[in-house]
Amino acid sequence: xxxxxxxxxxxxxxxxxxxxxxxxxxxxxxxxxxxxxxxxxxxxxxxxxxxxxxxxxxxxxxxxxxxxxxxxxxxxxxxxxxxxxxxxxxxxxxxxxxxxxxxxxxxxxxxxxxxxxxxxxxxxxxxxxxxxxxxxxxxxxxxxxxxxxxxxxxxxxxxxxxxxxxxxxxxxxxxxxxxxxxxxxxxxxxxxxxxxxxxxxxxxxxxxxxxxxxxxxxxxxxxxxxxxxxxxxxxxxxxxxxxxxxxxxxxxxxxxxxxxxxxxxxxxxxxxxxxxxxxxxxxxxxxxxxxxxxxxxxxxxxxxxxxxxxxxxx
Amino acid sequence: xxxxxxxxxxxxxxxxxxxxxxxxxxxxxxxxxxxxxxxxxxxxxxxxxxxxxxxxxxxxxxxxxxxxxxxxxxxxxxxxxxxxxxxxxxxxxxxxxxxxxxxxxxxxxxxxxxxxxxxxxxxxxxxxxxxxxxxxxxxxxxxxxxxxxxxxxxxxxxxxxxxxxxxxxxxxxxxxxxxxxxxxxxxxxxxxxxxxxxxxxxxxxxxxxxxxxxxxxxxxxxxxxxxxxxxxxxxxxxxxxxxxxxxxxxxxxxxxxxxxxxxxxxxxxxxxxxxxxxxxxxxxxxxxxxxxxxxxxxxxxxxxxxxxxxxxxx
Numbered sequence: 001x002x003x004x005x006x007x008x009x010x011x012x013x014x015x016x017x018x019x020x021x022x023x024x025x026x027x028x029x030x031x032x033x034x035x036x037x038x039x040x041x042x043x044x045x046x047x048x049x050x051x052x053x054x055x056x057x058x059x060x061x062x063x064x065x066x067x068x069x070x071x072x073x074x075x076x077x078x079x080x081x082x083x084x085x086x087x088x089x090x091x092x093x094x095x096x097x098x099x100x101x102x103x104x105x106x107x108x109x110x111x112x113x114x115x116x117x118x119x120x121x122x123x124x125x126x127x128x129x130x131x132x133x134x135x136x137x138x139x140x141x142x143x144x145x146x147x148x149x150x151x152x153x154x155x156x157x158x159x160x161x162x163x164x165x166x167x168x169x170x171x172x173x174x175x176x177x178x179x180x181x182x183x184x185x186x187x188x189x190x191x192x193x194x195x196x197x198x199x200x201x202x203x204x205x206x207x208x209x210x211x212x213x214x215x216x217x218x219x220x221x222x223x224x225x226x227x228x229x230x231x232x233x234x235x236x237x238x239x240x241x242x243x244x245x246x247x248x249x250x251x252x253x254x255x256x257x258x259x260x261x262x263x264x265x266x267x268x269x270x271x272x273x274x275x276x277x278x279x280x281x282x283x284x285x286x287x288x289x290x291x292x293x294x295x296x297x298x299x300x301x302x303x304x305x306x307x308x309x310x311x312x313x314x
Numbered sequence: 315x316x317x318x319x320x321x322x323x324x325x326x327x328x329x330x331x332x333x334x335x336x337x338x339x340x341x342x343x344x345x346x347x348x349x350x351x352x353x354x355x356x357x358x359x360x361x362x363x364x365x366x367x368x369x370x371x372x373x374x375x376x377x378x379x380x381x382x383x384x385x386x387x388x389x390x391x392x393x394x395x396x397x398x399x400x401x402x403x404x405x406x407x408x409x410x411x412x413x414x415x416x417x418x419x420x421x422x423x424x425x426x427x428x429x430x431x432x433x434x435x436x437x438x439x440x441x442x443x444x445x446x447x448x449x450x451x452x453x454x455x456x457x458x459x460x461x462x463x464x465x466x467x468x469x470x471x472x473x474x475x476x477x478x479x480x481x482x483x484x485x486x487x488x489x490x491x492x493x494x495x496x497x498x499x500x501x502x503x504x505x506x507x508x509x510x511x512x513x514x515x516x517x518x519x520x521x522x523x524x525x526x527x528x529x530x531x532x533x534x535x536x537x538x539x540x541x542x543x544x545x546x547x548x549x550x551x552x553x554x555x556x557x558x559x560x561x562x563x564x565x566x567x568x569x570x571x572x573x574x575x576x577x578x579x580x581x582x583x584x585x586x587x588x589x590x591x592x593x594x595x596x597x598x599x600x601x602x603x604x605x606x607x608x609x610x611x612x613x614x615x616x617x618x619x620x621x622x623x624x625x626x627x628x
Contacts, residue, residue, distance in 0.1 A: 002406060005408075007434060009408060009412070009415075010415060010429070010432070013415050013419055014419065014428065014429035014430070020396070020428055020430050023428070023429075023430045023431065024429065024431050024432070029398065031396055031430060031446070033347060033353060033395075039347060041396065041398055041430065041431060041446060042398075042431065043399075043431065043432055043433050043442065043444055044400070044433050045400045045402055045433055045435045045440070045442060047402055047435045047436065047438075047440075049437075050435060050436055050437055051435075081345070081347075082343070082345055082355065084343065084356075084357045084444060085324070086357045086358070086400075086442050086444075088359055088361055088440055092316060094319075097323065097324070098323070101324060101327055105327055114328065114337070115324070115328035115337075115338065116328070116334050116336075116337045116343035116355065117337065117338055117343035117356065117357065118324070118338070118357055119357050119358050119359055120321060121359045121360075121361045121364060121365075122361065122364060123362070123363075123364055123438070123440065124437070124438035124440070126359070126361075126402055126437065126438070126440040126442075128359060128400050128442035130398060130400075130444040132345070132353075132355060132446075134347055
């Protein structure tokens with residue numbers, strides 16, 4: 001059974017109530033401890049050989065564990081507040097834990113997030129992080145709420161982490177840093193939440209995550225020539241047709257993908273610019289029911305199967 | 315490095331702020347999204363061959379995963395509200411997940427707790443649960459806050475789960491149920507929180523958890539003849555001296571251990587009785603700096619090393 005089928009199976013069985021503003025299936029849950037307040041909760045696990053390798057520095061693993069969860073909160077427009085850490089470790093290796101905390105707490109502190117609890121168990125290495133944040137309930141940025149005619153825009157650049165994965169240790173340092181030390185777009189998420197019709201972080205790959213951003217029956221046209229690429233990526237892959245698969249399906253970008261009504265573009269762009277975060281229009285939402293990628297010469301690109309599934313990609 | 319040394323190492327490095335009412339080191343964190351409100355957050359992981367075995371029914375594993383976390387909230391006096399589920403699974407086995415959910419959601423629903431999100435990953439089986447609850451900040455039941463002269467009392471009975479572990483499949487069904495399907499004392503925790511000076515759930519074993527309940531320099535005297543034992547336990551271990559080690563150090567009881575000023579005893583006992591939960595005085599808090607266990611004949615019992623450490627017990 002696929003990951004998303006399993007999630008749907010779980011979702012169908014989970015009870016809810018009027019204090020659950022957003023339940024299973026978005027980047028994070030949104031909860032209302034009392035009317036007018038919204039609490040945002042997310043959890044993400046890192047597994048050895050799936051999300052990181054045993055030869056990675058522990059500090060990189062810690063950084064990544066914080067980053068993927070902070071990115072989920074960013075994609076809701078939430079302000080991160082508190083973290084819980086559930087570590088399953090083969091041994092009580094204090095040196096590894098210290099290194100892990102260097103990276104984990106370093107990134108948490110950067111975004112004013114306190115580690116408030118957790119759990120330690122012995123077993124195969126597994127890193128579970130839970131983050132709690134808060135948000136104005138009127139400004140929660142959801143998935144699946146894009147509107148026909150919306151612009152699609154993405155922060156930063158796409159494809160660096162995927163290129164680093166391909167190149168392994170031979171990849172340029174700045175590409176490797178995007179893979180090992182992604183910086184979640186926490187401030188940009190909060191800045192854009194009120195003006196975006198929908199928002200998601202790009203973790204599984206642009207096409208897969210775009211599929212979650214769109215509403216039922218919607219489609220999108222992506223202009224491949226507009227996909228933002230870093231200077232390093234362009235240097236390693238000078239041929240754009242080699243870059244596109246990495247940018248469309250590589251994943252691990254931890255950028256934010258938003259849909260915006262055209263009237264909101266100037267404000268969103270200005271807010272991101274004020275934060276030093278590039279925001280680039282890459283396409284628009286339509287009613288085609290499918291995602292079409294157009295090359296600069298106007299031809300369609302035949303799409304690879306988008307995204308990846310934790311259970312079916314192996 | 316031992317589990318508690320690792321926790322202390324993490325605690326020493328974790329930042330905090332005035333919205334963190336209780337941070338690392340208690341049963342759960344207590345957070346104040348805004349003044350006057352308290353949010354309680356806990357996480358616990360179950361690892362194959364540590365906390366459950368591969369031949370356990372999936373529903374039992376799901377029940378246990380909910381129970382251990384609900385028990386942590388109970389020990390804070392909190393009302394459980396929301397759950398997140400981070401499952402790391404070797405395969406996308408829908409039958410196992412369905413069985414797991416039978417147990418997990420069954421117990422969550424019993425305590426009005428909604429599953430609101432989570433994460434699925436592929437890898438060695440690991441079950442991470444996070445629970446959120448709320449509590450009146452004035453009624454949070456902490457560890458380490460017992461006072462000299464307090465009565466020590468425990469809900470229900472002790473030692474059944476440890477006896478089931480010893481007896482494996484040959485153990486009586488009601489003892490096995492205590493191991494596989496413990497029912498956390500959620501209502502009793504809320505009922506006693508305002509009157510207990512300190513409270514903890516008995517998961518690692520009475521002696522180990524009592525050690526956490528006591529404040530610095532405090533000690534306790536336990537009357538072994540007063541340790542509550544189920545009828546089944548007495549039947550299997552008719553010799554009390556065989557029961558005591560199970561009751562003192564066996565763990566997995568998921569009962570609540572409280573310290574109470576003697577003036578609060580009647581009220582606490584009555585509240586538990588109204589819920590159908592036995593509450594038994596088993597000793598008292600003193601200034602001896604150590605835990606002494608007295609046999610009915612007045613002799614001291616030489617103590618086994620109490621509790622277990624996730625990293626040093628192997």
